[in-house]
Amino acid sequence: xxxxxKLLTEIVNEIAKLPGIGKRTALRLALxxxxxxxxxxxxxxxxxINFRKGVKYCEICHNISDKPVCDICSDSSRRHQLVCVVExxxxxxxxxxxxxxxxxxxxxxxxxxxxxxxxPSDLTIDKLMKRIENQHIDEVILALSATVDGDTTNFYxxxxxxxxxxxxxxxxxxxxxxxxxxxxxxxxxxxVRSIINRIPFEKSISRHK
Amino acid sequence: xxxxxKLLTEIVNEIAKLPGIGKRTALRLALxxxxxxxxxxxxxxxxxINFRKGVKYCEICHNISDKPVCDICSDSSRRHQLVCVVExxxxxxxxxxxxxxxxxxxxxxxxxxxxxxxxPSDLTIDKLMKRIENQHIDEVILALSATVDGDTTNFYxxxxxxxxxxxxxxxxxxxxxxxxxxxxxxxxxxxVRSIINRIPFEKSISRHK
Numbered sequence: 001x002x003x004x005x006k007l008l009t010e011i012v013n014e015i016a017k018l019p020g021i022g023k024r025t026a027l028r029l030a031l032x033x034x035x036x037x038x039x040x041x042x043x044x045x046x047x048x049i050n051f052r053k054g055v056k057y058c059e060i061c062h063n064i065s066d067k068p069v070c071d072i073c074s075d076s077s078r079r080h081q082l083v084c085v086v087e088x089x090x091x092x093x094x095x096x097x098x099x100x101x102x103x104x105x106x107x108x109x110x111x112x113x114x115x116x117x118x119x120p121s122d123l124t125i126d127k128l129m130k131r132i133e134n135q136h137i138d139e140v141i142l143a144l145s146a147t148v149d150g151d152t153t154n155f156y157x158x159x160x161x162x163x164x165x166x167x168x169x170x171x172x173x174x175x176x177x178x179x180x181x182x183x184x185x186x187x188x189x190x191x192v193r194s195i196i197n198r199i200p201f202e203k204s205i206s207r208h209k
Numbered sequence: 210x211x212x213x214x215k216l217l218t219e220i221v222n223e224i225a226k227l228p229g230i231g232k233r234t235a236l237r238l239a240l241x242x243x244x245x246x247x248x249x250x251x252x253x254x255x256x257x258i259n260f261r262k263g264v265k266y267c268e269i270c271h272n273i274s275d276k277p278v279c280d281i282c283s284d285s286s287r288r289h290q291l292v293c294v295v296e297x298x299x300x301x302x303x304x305x306x307x308x309x310x311x312x313x314x315x316x317x318x319x320x321x322x323x324x325x326x327x328x329p330s331d332l333t334i335d336k337l338m339k340r341i342e343n344q345h346i347d348e349v350i351l352a353l354s355a356t357v358d359g360d361t362t363n364f365y366x367x368x369x370x371x372x373x374x375x376x377x378x379x380x381x382x383x384x385x386x387x388x389x390x391x392x393x394x395x396x397x398x399x400x401v402r403s404i405i406n407r408i409p410f411e412k413s414i415s416r417h418k
Contacts, residue, residue, distance in 0.1 A: 002302075005274055014257075029228070033260070052251075055217070110244065
């Protein structure tokens with residue numbers, strides 16, 4: 001597709017580099033900006049560069065944070081011996097929004113993905129190992145997505161953690177039929193797992209924090 | 210939803226102002242930028258502001274153009290007496306990509322939309338009227354979308370053009386069943402229009418440029 005202007009070509013190409021946005025959508029977004037006050041484009045442009053250049057991470061859990069130590073890691077009322085390992089800030093936000101988890105986190109910043117060229121050294125795995133080595137941790141919960149990359153990362157972490165002479169308990173989040181989900185629509189793998197990993201009925205009605 | 214950082218909050222809010230992008234997608238896009246080289250964010254940021262501040266329009270047809278008069282308007286081999294009125298640059302690109310239309314365009318820059326507070330003076334309608342007044346034009350093709358706003362704009366333009374003592378022929382693009390589309394899946398309004406506006410069979414096999 002040929003655009004009638006160089007500036008238009010550039011903005012479309014740059015927006016279309018974002019995942020899930022094609023050239024057609026990029027063009028629609030660019031034309032939308034033209035109809036808005038110039039301040040909106042200035043704010044967008046500034047926000048992008050400010051975020052990318054100024055983003056900071058918590059020294060302990062590596063979640064995105066404006067402070068050297070994030071609010072969760074500096075909250076003394078939380079259980080710092082319970083560490084939930086997640087892929088990124090979205091997972092922290094999702095778990096936090098339940099209001100039920102009282103442990104802390106470790107944000108990997110991605111998953112091991114040989115296809116995308118992401119190895120263990122691109123993630124904060126070394127930092128996690130240092131935390132386990134230097135701090136008393138009872139349990140590590142692996143809460144990564146149930147994908148090939150998630151499984152790869154799970155196994156890698158499991159192997160690394162169990163290399164320590166004494167290592168924390170390692171658990172993963174439960175896979176099963178979602179609450180409110182109908183059995184007949186669940187995929188087979190999930191259904192099988194939910195039967196294999198069945199739990200005593202009494203446990204299903206109590207809630208552990 | 211609460212974000213753990215001010216910079217993250219800002220980028221998510223700004224990206225989510227774009228049409229069709231929610232806060233969840235905005236967060237995904239922001240986190241994607243973190244995994245890319247910083248140059249990508251710089252280029253995106255620059256492209257947005259360069260486009261919004263530097264965009265120029267053709268003096269004649271008001272399509273986006275780097276030159277004072279665009280390539281189409283300055284092409285002497287085209288029929289300058291045939292003007293196709295469209296909403297924006299996307300429509301010009303769509304028609305141009307057919308390679309069959311040899312007239313010129315007039316880009317309105319939007320549609321009359323009382324709900325969105327867009328009146329005739331927000332569009333390039335005055336400029337179109339000046340073109341019709343000062344230049345010899347045989348025919349104006351109204352090629353606006355078949356929506357409430359499109360119809361409103363069509364009627365407004367029709368009334369304004371027919372106010373001239375001598376005015377060009379005014380036509381609209383044909384509505385009907387798409388080529389290759391199956392009759393049974395067409396909506397009723399389109400189907401009715403395609404029967405009312407039926408054409409002699411011989412015309413359907415020749416192609417007019």
